[in-house]
Amino acid sequence: MKINDWVDCHIQAYRYSGGVTRILIPDNLKVGIIQNKKYEDSILNKSYQEMAD
Known part of the structure; x- marks a missing residue:
């Protein structure tokens, strides 16, 4: 899955609801999460x- 599809899926779900x-x-999908840290905030794709936000 590409990042554009991932973000669009969220937007469509929010519109639907x-x-x-x-x-x-x-x-922990790689396209959305760049680095997952156990004791700190994860690093998200920009x-x-x-x-x-």
């Missing part, structure tokens, strides 16, 4: 981070 979540907890 009529809103957004207060907290976004992604899985496009994914912007969509979440």
